[in-house]
Amino acid sequence: MISIFSNSLGKEEHHALEGVFASRWLGAGKECSLFEEAFARHLRVPAHNVLLLNSCTAAIYVGLKTLGVGPGDEVIIATVNFVACASAVLELGATAVFADVDQHTLNILPEEISRLKTPQTKVVIILHYGGHPAPMAEIIDACGPEIALFEDSANSVSSTYDGQPCGTFGAAAVWSFDAMKILSMGDGGALYLRNPVHTDIARSHRFLGLSGQTVSGKDAMAANRAKWWEYELDHLSGRFISNDIAAAIGRVQLQRLSGFIETRKRIWAYYQQALADVSALTLPPEPLPGCESSYYFYWLQMAPDQRDALAHYLSSEGIYTTFRYFPLHLVARYNAGVQLPNAEWVNATTLNIPLHQNLTEADIDKIVAAIKTFFASLA
Numbered sequence: 001m002i003s004i005f006s007n008s009l010g011k012e013e014h015h016a017l018e019g020v021f022a023s024r025w026l027g028a029g030k031e032c033s034l035f036e037e038a039f040a041r042h043l044r045v046p047a048h049n050v051l052l053l054n055s056c057t058a059a060i061y062v063g064l065k066t067l068g069v070g071p072g073d074e075v076i077i078a079t080v081n082f083v084a085c086a087s088a089v090l091e092l093g094a095t096a097v098f099a100d101v102d103q104h105t106l107n108i109l110p111e112e113i114s115r116l117k118t119p120q121t122k123v124v125i126i127l128h129y130g131g132h133p134a135p136m137a138e139i140i141d142a143c144g145p146e147i148a149l150f151e152d153s154a155n156s157v158s159s160t161y162d163g164q165p166c167g168t169f170g171a172a173a174v175w176s177f178d179a180m181k182i183l184s185m186g187d188g189g190a191l192y193l194r195n196p197v198h199t200d201i202a203r204s205h206r207f208l209g210l211s212g213q214t215v216s217g218k219d220a221m222a223a224n225r226a227k228w229w230e231y232e233l234d235h236l237s238g239r240f241i242s243n244d245i246a247a248a249i250g251r252v253q254l255q256r257l258s259g260f261i262e263t264r265k266r267i268w269a270y271y272q273q274a275l276a277d278v279s280a281l282t283l284p285p286e287p288l289p290g291c292e293s294s295y296y297f298y299w300l301q302m303a304p305d306q307r308d309a310l311a312h313y314l315s316s317e318g319i320y321t322t323f324r325y326f327p328l329h330l331v332a333r334y335n336a337g338v339q340l341p342n343a344e345w346v347n348a349t350t351l352n353i354p355l356h357q358n359l360t361e362a363d364i365d366k367i368v369a370a371i372k373t374f375f376a377s378l379a
Contacts, residue, residue: 002319002363005180006356008260009249016248023244028207031244035251039175039190042254043165049192049199052247053206056154056176056189057084058240061091063172063191064123065237066202067148069094073122078108079327079343081127085152086328094122098329100340104285104301105129106350109342110138117147123171127152130297132287133161136169148172155296157183158261162290167192177250182260182294182357185250188242201235209235263357264295267364271298271353274368280306280375297324298355300371304348310374311351317370321353 020031032052040047053059069075071093077085079098089096099112106129113124124143126134128151143149149170153159157175159166167173177188193199200212211232220228272283282301287293302310311321327343329336353367 001315002354002359002367003356004320004322004352004354006358007179007181007184008256008357009184009253012252012256013249016252017245020244020248026245027243028241029244031247031251032242035247035254036190038251038254042257043168043192045165045168045192046196048196049194051191051193051199051202051206052242052250053189053191053240054242054246055187055240056174056178057088058206058238059174059189059191060084060152061088062202062205062237062240063150063174063193064088064092064094065205066193066198067123067150067172069122072120074118074120076113076116076121076124077328078125078127079329079340080106080129080325080346081125081152081328082154082325083328083331085125085127086331086334089125090334095120096328096334096336097121098327098334098336098338098340100342101129101346103342103345104282105132105134106299106346107132107134108139110135110142113139113142113147117142121147123148123150125150125152127154128156128159128166130284130299131155131157131159131294132284133159133166133291133293135288136161136166140169143170150174154181154189156294157181158257158292158294160292161288168194171195172198177246177253182264182296183250183253183257185242185246185253188246188250204234205237206240207237208239209233209237260357261294264355265293267355267359268293268295268298270364271355271368275300275371278372278375280378281371295355297352300351300353301346301349302351306375306378307349307351310371313374314353314367314370317366319354319367319370321351323347323350324352 037047040050073094075089076097080101086096151173153167154176156166173192175190177185211234217228
């Protein structure tokens with residue numbers, strides 16, 4: 001089966017792990033700090049403002065908590081997104097308000113922010129769908145100075161808008177490094193906070209709410225502290241730290257990232273050219289002028305009755321496809337009680353096909369040929 005997502009781990013990552021194992025320090029340590037510094041350089045932001053966590057979901061939760069989201073607050077969320085965003089909002093006691101998306105980019109419509117915001121709106125969470133940058137100028141204008149912009153850049157590890165890395169425009173942003181992301185460390189996530197004071201608060205939330213003044217028992221003993229096992233809490237929180245095993249893998253992956261993106265961009269361009277003559281399909285738009293994508297997803301749109309039939313046909317041919325992401329306002333647990341027509345149309349017509357750096361020429365030829373064969377059979 002040709003997978004829709006894949007990672008690329010090899011000898012370089014294995015060699016990095018040897019150093020971690022030899023050190024016998026497997027928890028959060030030097031490698032985590034080095035990854036934070038390297039990722040901050042990648043984003044062109046201060047290293048202090050970037051934190052590595054054990055998942056992107058944890059980063060979302062810690063980021064929202066640090067921004068003070070809680071009961072009485074409303075958070076606008078692009079409905080085409082992963083459940084982690086909405087569940088974090090609800091877990092914090094706030095209200096999730098779902099916004100519609102553009103039918104073809106699947107990014108939030110800026111006018112939806114203007115329509116939905118109220119005096120209770122504290123944060124707007126956007127997703128750069130599939131790595132394609134959302135229209136940031138219009139989004140920032142719609143948010144205004146009173147609403148914090150939170151960028152979900154889980155798909156967008158190398159995306160830029162007008163030359164600026166996605167994730168660095170608002171008050172906070174997150175990235176995912178899970179097993180199927182472009183940069184993978186098995187699991188993990190990064191959190192960026194523009195305000196360094198917020199970063200200090202988030203650092204405490206990341207590790208059980210321990211005070212920033214807390215040091216290791218060994219350091220406390222060296223400082224002649226009488227009871228070096230004592231500590232203080234600034235907050236009540238969970239344990240969301242990463243470890244040097246994951247971070248060492250991530251540091252190597254970051255060095256290889258540009259090559260991954262180059263391959264994905266080439267496959268995207270091939271699909272765009274090879275499928276252009278299939279009249280039943282609407283192909284995804286190219287990134288906005290002046291923008292660069294991470295090319296995480298490639299999506300096709302077609303008549304609803306054809307979408308599911310195509311997915312089953314491709315599966316029978318050994319090609320896995322899916323749709324990401326099931327609109328959040330349709331998740332029964334959230335009980336949204338709203339209709340968002342664009343997202344509902346997208347949910348009925350859109351299919352993601354394989355796009356990753358491990359696809360061979362034979363794989364992509366097979367995928368294209370199977371799609372064309374399917375639609376030729378309908379003629």
